[in-house]
Amino acid sequence: MLLIRNAELDGRKVDLKIEHGRFAAVEPAGIHREWRAAREIDASGKAVTPAFYNTHTHAAMTLMRGYADDLELMDWLSNHIWPLEAKLTEEDVYLGTRLAILEMIRSGTVFFDDMYWFQRGTLRAVREMGVRACLGLLFIEGEDGKVLERNLRSNAEVLEAVGQDPLVSIALAPHAIYTVSETTLRLVREESEKNGSRVHIHLAETRAEAEECRRKHRCSPVAYLDKLGLVNEKLIAAHCVALDDDDLALMSRKRAVLAHMPCSNLKLGSGMFRFHDALRAGCRVTVGTDGASSNNNLSMLDEMKFAALVGKHRCGSVTGVTAKEVFHAATAAGAEAFGIAAGRIAVGMEADCILWDLHHPALLGFDLISNLVYAADPSVVDTVVCAGRVLMENHRVPGEAEIVAAARERIERLQQLIGE
């Protein structure tokens, strides 16, 4: 059991009782002095809000942060990222993911939806650090039209390792419609129907992808996936930059989830997501960070500011995307997309939350949500709780120094391998 006392929640002071990973009571502060718990946090001067749910990333790519930035996409991928990735080991993925999770916890994120390989390494890091995750079974096809051997091996390994875990789910993750054939996508659909798995895919990330799809399949990427039966409430579609009105309407009608990554979309030159239009169409819009190579951090705070400001520009109206809409997308909508009963601080909900330091200069001002979206940086996050477990308290994550040192040593090894 965990008690959080004197936290500000929507302008009132509350005490929170957390049992079995859920909020068991949310009461006005001070009226239950008899409550006792093994751990008690005094949240005086702190506000409590839901935590962040990062709906698309490649966590282990923290090891490649800042590598070969500011290059054209294909130059960056073919001449730098892919050759480096070919040298990664499961241990690298474990250590890079630990660093990623450390960074995520420090910025208030308790869940991430991951797409990478050596997922057993990812799983190990997730379990050690106590966050939630959805791990994708990755499918990319080689030039022979077959799913890569290393995908199949890594997928089998993580499936064997994961078993039943209340904090970890497994998705099917075909990389994209241009790297996976129709045959494989149909198999993915069958598998998803059989066991109810989510399907996580890069979709309509660039105009080039949409144009190629129209040439090849005579329809948009969304319509193509729909023909294959994959546009439904289990779909997590990352990027969704090149969507037309019909695509938005279809995604809305079928209750598919859109994962929005404004920083990555700008950094890689993919364009601007139609946030305002997607909300108006009734879409389930969530927020992700993408990997650290194309962002270059994993802070949902950065992502929210970009989502709001770029969203306003994209729709041509400063009222078109608001701080509250973005905050909802980054919190409650993300949780909902993955079936996690969280996103509100209320009895019965999963006990995921952030305590924010109200004495931080960036949080002085008129409106908490506005300040979190437009002004906050990770140093404003004081304490992070996931499923009732305290992952960070007073800005400290246990084991931080060792995690950083081990990742630093790995990065130096990679630099030597590629002769940088």
Add this chain to the structure above:
Amino acid sequence: MLLIRNAELDGRKVDLKIEHGRFAAVEPAGIHREWRAAREIDASGKAVTPAFYNTHTHAAMTLMRGYADDLELMDWLSNHIWPLEAKLTEEDVYLGTRLAILEMIRSGTVFFDDMYWFQRGTLRAVREMGVRACLGLLFIEGEDGKVLERNLRSNAEVLEAVGQDPLVSIALAPHAIYTVSETTLRLVREESEKNGSRVHIHLAETRAEAEECRRKHRCSPVAYLDKLGLVNEKLIAAHCVALDDDDLALMSRKRAVLAHMPCSNLKLGSGMFRFHDALRAGCRVTVGTDGASSNNNLSMLDEMKFAALVGKHRCGSVTGVTAKEVFHAATAAGAEAFGIAAGRIAVGMEADCILWDLHHPALLGFDLISNLVYAADPSVVDTVVCAGRVLMENHRVPGEAEIVAAARERIERLQQLIGE
């Protein structure tokens, strides 16, 4: 005298000797063990770079952070910001500016170019906190076509108070071409010619301003100012969103300074600055944050990330604006614009610098400048030195708690005054 030992500078380890506010020696680490100083900082595990120069802000507006966000510009100004500003006192400006400077120091900024009134309050905060500043003598005309009485009074007060100060300069700050008449602008030019003052103005901030100028004066805002003799190396032109190629060429030829505020431009719906084109035209591009009401923080780190990512989008090329170009604009170019001999860590330069915590997760990776622009947040800033004086060490600014408490109390007073 101040010694900084074992700092990483462009990949080498150096010891820095600082005397009389300047770098007196920059030597390989460890070879001058005989150096002695009253204060010595061990910068092991830290990188040293130039500090940030914020070339356009309204510092005291930290008191209005998050007030009435996500509204249309004129609704926001007329119904919220202006009525609130009418209630401000010199003490408010002093306390709000202290909070602003605290936030700036924490994010590595040692100089700001300010435009506001009650500048004596600003000056008091600047001197107490030890940063550099350029304070504008503000000119806004009322409906009677005369410069506001409160401007004239505040301007006279700060002029009397400032005297000779090596860290503080005074600029002439006509608010904008639509709030100040040609007559006043001509007087500003005469005054600038007489005493060499810089001229700080909002210029071509929106398309509406440019269109109105064309209707009224048959030319662009830049061409209009040029006719009045104000486009020269003393001009600090804030925003510059609505510039055409001729404007860029003129600004370049006359060596005028452009202050770029990407967050504010997006948040207020002003549009996107042509960063790539401005650099290609040879313009002196610098970076500012604008006030906290339209940003909503004063972090040059946020501003750099937006400048780079939005700059890429604006020019349609991911290589069109690079991390190194943005970092230069936010550091050396800003210093140069205000005649401050800084922006490089080298003997004879003003001793302004930042020590960055290389053990922070966001700085692990391949390229320091890339990580500072794309991945860093203020928690990465460890130590800040301005004119040889240590303003922050180990993430701590002296007097922080009192500054925050006093500002918080003022914000609550303002909230009561407006009945929020």
